[in-house]
Amino acid sequence: MVTARDAGLVGCTRCGRVHHMGTPACNRCGAPLSSRDDTSLQRVWAWWWAGLIAYIPANLYPMLLTSTLVSNTESTIVGGAVELFLHGDVGVALIVLIASVVIPIAKFMAIAFLAVSINKRHIMGEHAQHQLFSVVEFIGRWSMIDVFVVAILASLVRFSVVATINPGIAAVSFALSVAFTMQAALSFDPRIIWDDEK
Amino acid sequence: MQKPVSMEEFAGVPLDELRACPHCDALHRLPSHVRSRAKAVCGRCGSVLIAPRSGAFTRIIALAATALILMVAALFSPFLDLTAAGMHSNASILDAAMAFSQGIMLPLSLAVGAFIIVIPVLRLLLILYTLVPLVAGRPAAARAPVAFSLAEALKPWSMAEIFVIGVAVALVKVAGLATVTPGPAFWAFGALVFVTVLQDSFMDKEQIWAAIDAGRAK
Numbered sequence: 001m002v003t004a005r006d007a008g009l010v011g012c013t014r015c016g017r018v019h020h021m022g023t024p025a026c027n028r029c030g031a032p033l034s035s036r037d038d039t040s041l042q043r044v045w046a047w048w049w050a051g052l053i054a055y056i057p058a059n060l061y062p063m064l065l066t067s068t069l070v071s072n073t074e075s076t077i078v079g080g081a082v083e084l085f086l087h088g089d090v091g092v093a094l095i096v097l098i099a100s101v102v103i104p105i106a107k108f109m110a111i112a113f114l115a116v117s118i119n120k121r122h123i124m125g126e127h128a129q130h131q132l133f134s135v136v137e138f139i140g141r142w143s144m145i146d147v148f149v150v151a152i153l154a155s156l157v158r159f160s161v162v163a164t165i166n167p168g169i170a171a172v173s174f175a176l177s178v179a180f181t182m183q184a185a186l187s188f189d190p191r192i193i194w195d196d197e198k
Numbered sequence: 199m200q201k202p203v204s205m206e207e208f209a210g211v212p213l214d215e216l217r218a219c220p221h222c223d224a225l226h227r228l229p230s231h232v233r234s235r236a237k238a239v240c241g242r243c244g245s246v247l248i249a250p251r252s253g254a255f256t257r258i259i260a261l262a263a264t265a266l267i268l269m270v271a272a273l274f275s276p277f278l279d280l281t282a283a284g285m286h287s288n289a290s291i292l293d294a295a296m297a298f299s300q301g302i303m304l305p306l307s308l309a310v311g312a313f314i315i316v317i318p319v320l321r322l323l324l325i326l327y328t329l330v331p332l333v334a335g336r337p338a339a340a341r342a343p344v345a346f347s348l349a350e351a352l353k354p355w356s357m358a359e360i361f362v363i364g365v366a367v368a369l370v371k372v373a374g375l376a377t378v379t380p381g382p383a384f385w386a387f388g389a390l391v392f393v394t395v396l397q398d399s400f401m402d403k404e405q406i407w408a409a410i411d412a413g414r415a416k
């Protein structure tokens with residue numbers, strides 16, 4: 001087994017073509033070339049912290065402001081899921097809870113774990129780490145569901161007599177948190193997972 | 199399964215015939231032929247390297263054009279119709295995107311519009327721009343590498359399918375308050391998601407980059 005780097009070459013991560021070490025950009029797709037992205041982990045951590053910081057107000061402030069003739073309610077992400085659950089919509093409550101709470105938190109933990117444990121083989125093997133990274137990369141965007149739910153509800157119920165639904169400020173910080181953690185995953189250079197394999 | 203090349207094997211192979219796995223950097227010899235629907239998988243990390251489909255470009259173009267038509271239909275027909283206490287209200291997809299347009303939430307409105315409308319449409323246009331000249335036997339478009347790179351980079355940010363699940367959740371949430379009937383735009387948008395997933399299954403990066411490269415030499 002030879003890596004492009006062992007062979008004195010550099011592989012393009014966009015199109016796969018290989019070049020001699022030191023070539024600045026891929027001659028097929030134009031992507032800038034680097035054998036390993038040295039700033040990868042720094043950028044991962046920067047986006048990770050931004051995502052975590054944005055996730056806190058997303059949970060403290062209301063996501064939805066509902067006013068009906070009899071009441072005014074403000075519901076947070078977790079509160080909204082609990083309402084659905086109490087209403088008997090267990091399946092949908094679970095979708096909301098998984099997309100907005102379980103996936104984001106699992107993703108924060110998984111990215112931090114990958115960044116900390118990279119090349120510490122007694123903790124996790126290359127294949128398991130690679131698998132974990134693929135899952136994180138694939139699943140992160142699905143957290144955006146709740147933002148869309150709020151958008152649809154607010155636009156749909158806007159003019160209705162029975163209720164008015166307005167988006168809460170948490171929608172903004174939640175959307176930011178999802179975008180930042182997507183960036184964290186996208187900044188990760190998975191090639192460094194394999195570098196110590198013999 | 200592609201066996202990564204060994205040091206001895208690699209020595210005489212021209213650079214053109216080698217590929218590095220973008221996920222683990224393992225060096226492979228480009229297989230001379232991969233059957234349609236077959237996959238060349240990295241022997242080290244298991245990532246799919248090549249998965250060509252015969253007639254892929256024509257199908258991608260047809261599906262992308264269909265998706266564009268469906269998007270236009272979805273934007274300009276009623277999306278959801280709400281009835282409560284004898285009163286009607288309805289929302290189009292644009293209304294959903296503009297839900298956050300009051301005050302400081304305006305940037306979120308723009309982001310939602312980008313995720314569900316602008317980015318999906320832009321990706322379709324970029325893919326058509328890249329592939330139409332290649333299928334027509336003309337030289338590749340001048341900006342084809344930039345266009346296709348951008349289409350690939352935008353992929354995670356194209357969220358039409360997530361929006362559809364969001365609609366389903368919203369319908370359940372509002373069910374207690376009112377009756378909601380999905381309009382033609384709802385079905386058009388659902389079909390759009392299906393067509394886009396199908397289109398992505400025909401996209402093989404190596405096949406497209408190789409065609410752009412060959413088309414440029416003309």
Ligand SMILES: [Zn+2]
Pocket residue numbers: 012013014015016017026027028029030031
């Ligand atoms: Zn390239």
Ligand SMILES: [Zn+2]
Pocket residue numbers: 219220221222223224240241242243244245
């Ligand atoms: Zn690999």
